[in-house]
Amino acid sequence: MKLTRFSILVMFFIATVSLSNAFSQNYTQWRLPEGAKARLGNGAITGNVQYSPDGTLLAVSSSIGVWLYDADTHEEVSLLTGHTAWVSCVAFSPDGQTLASGSWDRTIRLWNPDTGQHKATLMRDNMGDVTSIAFSPDGSTLASGGGRWNKTIQLWDTETGNHIGTLRGHKGNATSLVFSPDGQMLVSGGGSEDNTLRLWDVRTEDPLVTFAAHEGWVKSVAFSPDGGTLATAGVDDTIQLWNPHTGENKATLTAHTSGVNWVTFSQDGQTLASASDDKTVRLWDAVTGDLKATLTEHTHWVKSVAFSPDGRTLVSSGDDQVIQFWDYITEQHKATLTGHTLAVNAVAFSPDGETLAGANDDKSIYLWDAHTGHLQNTLTGHGGRVFSVVFSPDGGILASGGGSPDTTIHLWDAHTGQPMAPITGHKYGIEAIAFSPDGHTLASASWDNTVRLWSTQTGENRAILGDMQDVYAVAYSPDGRTLVSGGKNTTVHLWDVGTAQRQATLTGHTEPVRAVAFSPDGSTLVSAGRDRSIRLWDVQTEQPKATFAGNLGAIKSLAFSVDGRTLVSGSWNSTIRLWDVDSGRRLGVLTGHTNSVNTLAFSADGRTLVSGSDDGTVLLWDFTPFLFQIPGDVNSDGVVNVQDLVLVASNFGKTGVNTADVNGDGVVNIQDLVRVSLYFGQN
Secondary structure (H helix, E strand, O other): OOHHHHHHHHHHHHHHHHHHOOOOOHHHHOOOOOEEEEOOOOOEEEEEEOOOOEEEEEEEEEEEEEEEEEOOOOOOEEEHHHHHHOEEEEEEEOOOOOEEEEOOOOEOOOOEEOOOEEEEOOOOOOOOOOOEEEOOOOOOOOEEEOOOOEEEEEEEEEOOEEEEEEEEEEOOEEEEEOOOOOOOOEHHHHEEOOOOOEEEEEOOOEEEEEEEEEOOOOOOOOEOOOOOOOOEEEEEOEEEEOOOOOOOEEEEEOOOOOOOEEEEEEOOOOOOEEEEOOOOOEEEOOOOOEEEEEEOOOOOOEEEEEEEEOEEEEEEEEEEOOOOEEEEOEEEEEEEEEEOOOOEEEEEEOOOOEEEEEEOOEEEEEEOOOOOEEEEEEEEEEOEEEEEEOOOOOOOOOEEEEEEOOOOOOEEEEEOOOOOEEEEOOOOOOOEEEEOOOEEEEEEEOOOOEEEEEEOOOOOEEEEEEEOOOOEEEEEEEOOEEEEEOOOOOEEOOOOOOOEEEEEOOOOOOEEEEEEEEOOOOOOOEEOOOOOEEEEEEOOOEEEEEEEEEOOOOEEEEEEOOOOEEEEOOOOOOOOEEEEOOOOOOEEEEEEOOOEEEEEOOOOOOOOOEEEOOOOOOEEOOHHHHHHHHHOOOOOOOOOHHHHHHHHHHHHOOOOOOOOOOOOOEEOHHHHHHHHHHOOOOO
């Protein structure tokens, strides 16, 4: 029976309602992109953390937006989305009515933290990435500094959102900003080619004084509450205390053993807290410069630290993707907030569809309940980043491979999460692994220029397939007789599994091949990579069948739908594209990730598409290709053009179910013509 647009939407509504019940409207469904039904993981911590002035909220910069947590319970309160790249910095206005966020997307967004409402977007041509922001004490002015090639500081009127000034003088980017307590002075720290500390008169926008503060980047600047001391942190492992009026150096604090990323004063001005790449938070006597305490719960670089407004709690965040809470009075650890994760490199469904596994840059493998999104288990044991994860066909074994210094294939009992005997033999990191369809053999692709075949029963190395450069991708044909590999040398290799001999080399790519896949019936092989093209090959003749290209971005991942009719590709440009395999027509584009889409997988029933990204999240999509059709593409030919306008015009005035009724209001009218024109030229 032919599905109408109405019946498709009804099916989508029913699926959405069912899903909402399963996930109980928890944070996995907050601010989802169109077409997605759940998000697993809170994304990576990509900037600082900051308390609201009343101490009720904690704002966290992340790769997918700004997370707001209840400062007492540490539960998620809200997710503020809108930035198209990672959030690098957050700051509350003094009255707590506005939250500002700066991003690598070269914009600043102002939010109402109580309602989550987006209030304004601040941007200018050539402003560059925003890496530092600061409110003036009266909240009327916001200062912003940029990274990379942006050497200016911008001043904004927070009431109107208007740009009101530009401070020039840094030879490199302004890495940190702070207003003096009286609001008369702005201090900026320089990075890159600059490494200076600059003091500015806010009223005249004139520089007051410039001096060398550190041997290297100035990472953070902070004023004491009375304005009498300025603290700076640098990549040279030191903290400097200055008299901001005379430029006199008051003290040099030297206990950190690596770069210092953040400094902040307590509300009473008696203590200075610092966060460092040496994995510690240190507390200093702000008057004498003596070290008071060293806090050591973090397992990786500590990037920011903040005091609660009541002065009782200290919070820190780090590249270990956890937020630690400390009792400032007793200097004891209070709590750890988890849920943030680094890049997701691989995802895999268990054969029964009950479990979803994700391999991450944080050396961990996460196991989620595929229906509820509940985290069931976290598997640790890898010595480096985990690049690949796959279930055995019977669902009993989970295999994973990762980067140096860990060169082993880890095997896990998929039901208990307990480690099994690992497989060793590769000299360098393992980029990809695949089980044979019968589950007896495991293939692994490595940076040591080989693909190796292993017995899953004994761990014995059955064959070494060599004569390649770094191998990034490997896949078995459905019948298990052929293995395909792709890698750095731009060629695709087909191997006879029985003889371990190369049976063909496919050429055509001009850049490294990052992804390969067989269609479910085994008749078609697809490969893609950095040359921004997707190539389809006839497996029997070993000849090219088709090439998909056009504004794709470099391709990182591929997956066939269960019926083989649709090909899905994930790109370095954060998008997922759906393709009709027979016609080559693009069916649609899924957007929502804020960084490279590293991995794609379908559930066994074909109803769910899963994507994992460098933004640290996994998105679950309701796979209904019809829903991803480009708005305004009335004739479904993959492009919005004059033919679509003609179809609308020829059906003008008709009511009921009609493909020309673009907005679905039951009548073909001028509104449908307008909608087509809005998307004119898209493909």
